[in-house]
Amino acid sequence: MNVLVTGGAGFIGANLCQELVSRPDAGRVIALDDLSTGFAANLEGTGAELVEGSILDSSLVESLVARVDAVVHLAARPSVPRSLADPVASHHVNATGTVTVLEACRRAGVHVVAASSSSVYGATAVLPKHEQLATRPLSPYAASKLATEAYLLAYGASFGLPALAFRFFNVYGPLQPAGHAYAAVVPAFIDALLRGAPVRVFGDGAQTRDFTYVGTVVRVLADAVLRRVTCAGPVNLAFGTRVSVLDLARQLAGITGRQSAIRHEPPRTGDVRDSQAADGLLRELFPDLAQVPLVEGLERTVEWFRTLPEYHPERPEHAAHAAFGSAEPN
Structure with missing residues (x-):
């Protein structure tokens, strides 16, 4: 089975390409990425073919979809803060880009697995969050991801397109970058601790998340593709x-053995207070699924960070810092 992964040079996409190539039932793996947030180096040694381009390029997307049996649609403009800075750009990539991919898949009749987000639940306070809850997006990013899954499921209902929409929660692990304004919380914290810099916490820090190791996520995605799993809902x-x-x-x-000060900053617009998934439907569709425990996943992630040259222990800025949890002025 040949597979196209949009956003294939990104954090989740590159991990998925590596997972797919390792599966005996998978054939050619093509990664489409415009390298706006992904990196060609993420695919080195995976055996996946990188095609540099945009999901908004309908001719390119159609030509690539014609070469495969399934598509995993991960390409997106990520980040709630980034969507607040430029809502239209998030809409174009996440909504219009998804329709471009779906149109190519509809014409070719290929199976599509796509990434939505837990952010679609938004202001819904119920925990754990199950798929039958009403959605109340709090940011343009969340609204655009709701559009992603809604279009996918509508194409399934309208055109018989075999489709599966996953709502990702807080995915973390190797290849997730730090050191930029929109870094996710796990790499941002690891980066700060390894550099001896203050750990920035937005709000009081009591907000909760459902963290999912990327290795588990890509195993589910690969299984979904190779078994052609579909579902009428997210x-x-x-x-x-x-x-x-x-x-x-x-x-x-x-885990890092490092101590840094916590620096509290104002809560961010669009952030959800609490997030926790109901996993009944997931386990029904993937009964043999085993998750990687949080501590183990964090250990693997820190180990990967320590392979990067900027975190080598001989660097002087890795000297001991203030005691972790101590107060620091905002």
Whole structure:
């Protein structure tokens, strides 16, 4: 089976390409990426073919879809803060780009698995969050991801397109970049701890998240493609864990053996207060699924960070810092 992965040079996409290439039932793996947030180096040694281009290029997308049996649509303009800075750009990539991909898939009749987001639940306070809850997006990013899954499921209902929409929660792991304004919380915390810099926490840090290791996520995605799994509604891809941001910081401090000050900053617009997945439907569709525990996943992630040259221990800025959890002026 040949597979196209849009956003294939990104964090999740590159991990998925590596997973697919390792599967005996998978054939050619093509990664389409405009390299706006992904990196060609992520695919080195995977055996995947990188095609540099945009999902908004309908001719390119159609030509690539014609070469495969399935598509995993991960390409997106990520980040709630980035969508607040430029809502139209998020809409173009996440909504219009998805329609471009779906049109090519409809004409070719290929199976499509696509990434939505837990952010679509938004202001819905119920925990754990199950797929039958009303959606109340709090940001343009969340609205654009709701459009992604809605278009996918509508194409399934209208045109018989075999489709599966996953709602990703807080995915973390190797290849997830740090060191930029829109970095996710796990790489941002690891980066700060390894550099001896203050750990930035938005709000009081009591907000909770359902963290999911990328290795687990890509195994589910690969299984979904190779078994041609479909579903008429969205499916949460997380396991019902619930960890506060401050607890995450403490666990990472223990794993890294580094101590840094916590610097509290104002809460960010569009951020959800609490997130926790109901995983009943996921386990029904993937009964043999085994998750990687949070501590183990964080250890693997820190180990990967330590392979990067900028975090080599001989660098002087890795000297001991203030005691973790101590106060620091905002």
